[in-house]
Amino acid sequence: MHNAPTEEKTVTAYDSYLDDRQRRAIRDATDALVDVRVAHVNSTASGGGVAEIVGSLVPLLNDVGVETDWLVMDAHTEFFDVTKAIHNGLQGEKSEFTDAMHETYRPVVVGNATDLDEAYDVIVLHDPQSLGMAPTLAERYPETTLVWRCHIDLTAAAPPFLEFVQSYLDPIDRAIVTLPEYGEGITGVEKTVVHPAIDPLTEKNRALDGLSGDAADAADLESYPFDTDRPLVVQVSRFDPWKDPLGVIEAYREAKSSIPDAQLALVGAMPDDDPEGIVVYREVKEATRDDPDVHLLTNHPDAGINALQRGADVVLQKSLREGFALTVSEALWKGTPVVGTNVGGIPLQIEDGENGYLVEPTDIAATAERITRLLTDGTRKRRFGERGREMVRERFLLPRLLVDYLGLLSDVSRSSAQR
Template sequence: MHLVETADRNLSAYDPYIDDRRRQTIREAADELAGERIGHVNSTASGGGVAEILHALVPLSVDVGVDVDWYVMDAPNEFYTVTKTIHNALQGDRAPFLDEMRETYRRVTRENAADLEEEYDTIVLHDPQSLGMAPLLAERFPETTLVWRCHIDLTAAATPYLEFVRSFLDPIDHTIVSRSSYGERLSDVAQTVVHPAIDPLTEKNCPLEELPDNAPDSDDYPFETDRPLIVQVSRFDPWKDPLGVVEAYRDVAASIPDVQLVLAGGMPDDDPEGMEVYREVAAETENDADVHLLTDLPDAGINVLQRSADVVLQKSFREGFALTVSEALWKETPVVGSNVGGIPLQIDDGTNGYLVEPNDVGAAADRTVQLLTDDELRPQLGRGGRETVRERFLLPRLLEDYLTIVVEEADS
């Protein structure tokens, strides 16, 4: 494993987004954790929602006086192939689970657990990739509180894979999930529901006028700003249904011929499937000049894209949370999202966007057409979206949640 360096964050910079009660709770929790050490472990430092959260959460925790480190696992490509299969199966796929896959997982997670030299009072293991470290960590550091943060929707998990995950839970003292239903098939370990959150001060989410002078703008991208624009920002992943997005766009184009589509996604280090899906979508859309596939945009570019969009789609089949929904809502861009996982936690149907069933391409297209053709409705829902995120899905609330859980575990 190796430590991740993070840029400084200051709680005072978030004053416009923190009320007095939250500020007081954060300060009191930080005071109670004086002298305590916390470590976070995940599988990648870039390219996914977990890494994004930790790049903000870790330094902000340090700023309020808590000693926090972040480690990323060292692993070969075969490990990420296995963990991607595990991830897919926990979301409902039914791929075979071979003995050699189990052995690769156990070997790599034990090697990483053995590499940890520092002692911590609390270690937070993120998602299935790092969970396998728990037994050896518990053996080496018996006084350490182990927390598993599961960001995945487990409600349709394939039984062999779920049982494999559960086999590592005995040493876990506390589990954090994004919805209570995600933890129903886990063990009786203490559980807390914590919703992810976005950082309003990053280049991805700040006002465009606060971006650096060399940041990209809409002229740097192939879409035309004076024509209707649909955007989906997601990894190129079958669960995000990019081909379904293309199908919905084509239905919209039948009514609005000058509509454009952008599919923008990163290629995370721990997702070997991404390039395969990208090529499939590229082949499907290669003859359509109004469909643009963009990869690995800088955060400022995602900001520009989400603000340029008239409608953002999040047409997922499974979704642990979907931070991209909160990102778009924060920018007052209405979202049409699937009624799955964490998306309905963020979208109040008809108030800040619309929910459709994940397989209903026609409904997704109809709602998109409705938004594109109603110049009063779009800003109305956009304002509702920003207020939803302000109240529930910004970083200071997430900091409060994490510190509170660690305090409760330290006191138990």
């Protein structure tokens, strides 16, 4: 494993996003966490929502006095092939967890856990990639509290993959899930619900007039391949079957029959821990090669994503399954209405008919109709945007996540002291 760098952040910079209750909670929790040392462990330092969350949370924990490191696993391509299959199985894909997959997975997690040469009071392991480190860590550091943060919706997990997760949970002292139902299929571990959040001060989410230099250049939509004077529909997601990019294209084309000027941008990163991404990208590219109004944008800087989410007339999140979808809160924070599917954590963020629309995941006609409705009703679009931004301010910004984690760390530290 290796330490991932983080930007310096201070809680005072977020003062306008904190209320008095949260300020008190931060003070009380940090008083209880003196000398507690924490590590967050995940599989990549960039390219996904987990990395974004941890990269913003860790420096704030340090700023309030909780010494915290961010550790990233060292792993090879074959390992990520296996963990992608695990991810798909946990989201409901019917396949087998083979002996060969376990033989690829286990040496990597054991090796990373063995390489850890510092002791921590609490280690937070993120998702299935790092879960397998738990037995080795428990053996090497029996006094350490181990927390597993599962960002995945487990409600339809294929049995072999749920059994895989269960087989590593004995050493885990606490599991964190996004919704209560996500944890119903696992047993023998106490569970805590924590909703994800976005960082309003990163280049991806701050106001565009706060950007400068290369970030400001990346946020200039005039340099992008579409026409900024025509309606623009955007989905920001990995090129992943669960994000249903081919379904997005279908819905866009149906909406385009009513709004011929409409354009579509599919915007996605190619993270190291998702080897399936390039395969899906090629499928989407082939499906759209004859349509000059569909634009595939990959690995754009955060400032570019920011500008795209603000410049879009409608943002889609047409996931077939979804843990949370930070991209929904990102778009709503920028005052852009979202048409999202009624799966996973998306309904936590979209109030149907209030700040966006919810549709069933395979309902192309309804998705197209909602896109058309927003593209043809500027008043509704503005109203949804205003409500969406306020909802995110109240529920899904980083300071609230900091308070939640401080409370969790205080709780598990007390429980550890009582053992």
